[in-house]
Amino acid sequence: MRRLLTSAVLLATLAGATAMAAPARTLDPRTLDTPGPTLDTPGRDGTNVLLVGLDSRSGLTTEQRNRLHVGGVACDCTDVMMLAHLSEDERRLSVVSIPRDSYAEFAAHDHPRHSGKINAAWQHGGGDLTRRTVEQATGVRIDHYAETDFLGFAGAVDRLGGATVCTSRAVFDQAAGLRLKPGTHQINGNKSVRYARARHVNPPGDGGRVRRQQRLVAGLLARLRESGALDSPVKALGMVGALHGLLRTDPHTTPAELAALALAAVRLPSERTEFANVPVADADHRVPGSGSTVLWDRDRSDALWSALRADRPITGDPRIQPTGASAVGIPLSSVQLRVSDPVTGFALLRAGFTVLSGEPRHREPKEHHATWIFYGPSAARHAEALRAALPEARARLVRDLGRVIEVQVGRGGRTLTPVAYDRSGFEGPPVTGDRLLCP
Numbered sequence: 088m089r090r091l092l093t094s095a096v097l098l099a100t101l102a103g104a105t106a107m108a109a110p111a112r113t114l115d116p117r118t119l120d121t122p123g124p125t126l127d128t129p130g131r132d133g134t135n136v137l138l139v140g141l142d143s144r145s146g147l148t149t150e151q152r153n154r155l156h157v158g159g160v161a162c163d164c165t166d167v168m169m170l171a172h173l174s175e176d177e178r179r180l181s182v183v184s185i186p187r188d189s190y191a192e193f194a195a196h197d198h199p200r201h202s203g204k205i206n207a208a209w210q211h212g213g214g215d216l217t218r219r220t221v222e223q224a225t226g227v228r229i230d231h232y233a234e235t236d237f238l239g240f241a242g243a244v245d246r247l248g249g250a251t252v253c254t255s256r257a258v259f260d261q262a263a264g265l266r267l268k269p270g271t272h273q274i275n276g277n278k279s280v281r282y283a284r285a286r287h288v289n290p291p292g293d294g295g296r297v298r299r300q301q302r303l304v305a306g307l308l309a310r311l312r313e314s315g316a317l318d319s320p321v322k323a324l325g326m327v328g329a330l331h332g333l334l335r336t337d338p339h340t341t342p343a344e345l346a347a348l349a350l351a352a353v354r355l356p357s358e359r360t361e362f363a364n365v366p367v368a369d370a371d372h373r374v375p376g377s378g379s380t381v382l383w384d385r386d387r388s389d390a391l392w393s394a395l396r397a398d399r400p401i402t403g404d405p406r407i408q409p410t411g412a413s414a415v416g417i418p419l420s421s422v423q424l425r426v427s428d429p430v431t432g433f434a435l436l437r438a439g440f441t442v443l444s445g446e447p448r449h450r451e452p453k454e455h456h457a458t459w460i461f462y463g464p465s466a467a468r469h470a471e472a473l474r475a476a477l478p479e480a481r482a483r484l485v486r487d488l489g490r491v492i493e494v495q496v497g498r499g500g501r502t503l504t505p506v507a508y509d510r511s512g513f514e515g516p517p518v519t520g521d522r523l524l525c526p
Contacts, residue, residue, distance in 0.1 A: 132398045133175045135227055136348065137218055139234040140167035140283075141209065147238060155280050156264030157237050164206040165217060165234075167283065167300060170227065172395045177351045180360045181401050182304060183391065184297040185221065189365065190372055190380035194219035203377050214337065225392045231344065232337040239333040240283070241276030244307075246329045248314070250279050251306045252299075253525035256467065256484075260285040271525045279303065295416075298523075301362040305520040308360065311353045323350040360520035361402045366391065367509075401517045408516035414509035415472040422469040428496035431458075434503050435494075438476060447493035449485055457481050459495045463488030476506045 142162050144152060152158055168185040187206040196212045208220040218232045235243060244250055253271040260266075263285040265278070274282060283300050317323050323346035336345065352360075366387035372380045390406035401407060408414065419439035425447045426432035436442040449461040458480040462470035470482055470492055479502050480494070509516075 132228075132396060134173045134230050134348070135395070136171045136173075136231040136233065137221055137229045138167075138169040138171060139165045139209070139214070139217060139232070140240055141234055141236045142166035142206075143236050145236075151238060154277060155237050155241060156262070157280070157284075162206070163210050164204075165209050166206070168206065168217075168221070169300075169304070170221065170225070170229075170395075171352075172227075172398075173348065173351055174398050178355070178359060179400060180352050180355050181395060182301065182360070182362045183395070183401070184301060184362070184364050186297065186365060186367070186381040188379065188381045189224070190374060190377070190382055191220060191224045194223045203374075204380055214335075218337070225395075227392055227395050231340045231348070233334050233340070233345075234336075235334050237280055239335075241280050242333045243330055244276035244279045246333070247307060247311065247326070248316070249276070250274050250282075250303055251310060251525055252282055252303060258285070258288050260287045262287055297364055302523045305357065305360065305362065305523040306525065308353055308355075308520065309357050309524055312356075317350055317353040320346060320350060323347070323353075357520035357524060361400065361517055362520060362523060363391065363401050363407070363517035366407065402519055404517075412505035412507040413475045414516050415475050415506050416509060417468055417472055418508045419472065419506065422472055423491045424473070424494055425491060426494040426496065428501070431494070431496045431501055431503075435473075435476065438503065438506065439508075440473070440476070443491065447495055449488070449493050450495045451481075451483070455497055456499045457497045458499070458501060459483060459497070461485045461488060461493040461495070463490065463492075466490050466492050472506065476504055478502065478504055 142164055144157060145163075147155075147157070165187060168187060170183045170185060172181040172183075174180075185205065187204065189205040190202060191205045191208075192200070192202040193208055193211060194216055196216050198211060205220060205224065208217045214232055214234055218229045221227070222229050251271065251273055252267070254267055254269055256269055258265060258267040260281075263281045265281040265285045265288070267282075283296065283303060285299070286296055288295065311317050315322075317326060324342065326349060327342045327346045331342075334345075366384040367381055368384040369382040372382035374380050387407055390404060391401060394401045394404055394407065420441050423441045423443055424432070424435060425443050425445050426435060427447050427450075432442045447461065449459075451457070451459045458477060460470055460473055460477065460480050460482040462473075462482065463485060466488070467484075469490070473492060473494070474480060474482055477494075479499065485493075
């Protein structure tokens, strides 16, 4: 990282790059007024950046609110929070999404000691308190802080050339103004805001949308790498200049440092990036005065933060995902099945699924080798959990089926993969970026 930073600074100085002509914008008076580490701080544990998206309508016109579908009352809090770790050898990027409703004790500020939802730290003390609260909760040093709002995020996506997203089924969220047909879509900044904020889709709530946000980031990185838009320090500095005014940083993060970080991140192939959600013990932890909050799984989250502090990968760590199984977002016992093959049915029963008596009514006559999963509209999430257990099976939506899924077992496709219910409701364990890209 220091090598990249030095290159960026030298090029900016020699070329008089416009990105360096103006200092990085500082935050409002409530934010970051204390010095912090910079990229050239001695150490061998990588660089950590806290990326924050604000739920704020300040300065938005009625037309802009309607266009972005961000009506309602703003909480003046953080809506999205990602902790990115670039390894010291610049060969790995780890991105951890922190649930906005995580229950945490706020770092010291001009208020009696108290706890609440981590996204409220910004309301109490802006970017500075947000950064220090995350440091306190995770034990991970934050070297750089960057934030944007709805309009800034939309503008940044547009200036980066748009985003690519894909979905295997239709996505509709009236509140977010989002409607996508199955397939791959090139979306602009406006629709990216709606995609990142959608909560009333399958899976619902914050648990489902954090993975969509990660897919969006993984796709942006992959497209920028493939296009060569950031294949040199000069281009990286140009990109930072293009984003000037849309992204606000702490006073100690310069455009050259942002360019160095972007250059290092985009150079990495997708399989060298990894994405995770904080392991959760209770996604509906009730606290008087705070309502429903998210309580972290102490052992697994401690293992996650320990890996980041030690500059280790977070994928494949059994302490973070200790079951040795693929995580699914619903209890296996809630998945009701009728299975054509008694041996496979018994194996699924032992795995925790509910297997009912009786033969499946649906079959695919042209395919005797493949195993088929037939499911109704109300059982889409249940079918996803079953497909995790039967990865070689094919799936088909049948409109007249209810909650009971039918499995027609073929000569192949009987391989059963261990799965386990992850109480967080989030989509799976830590994965590498190539797993999140469109096929």
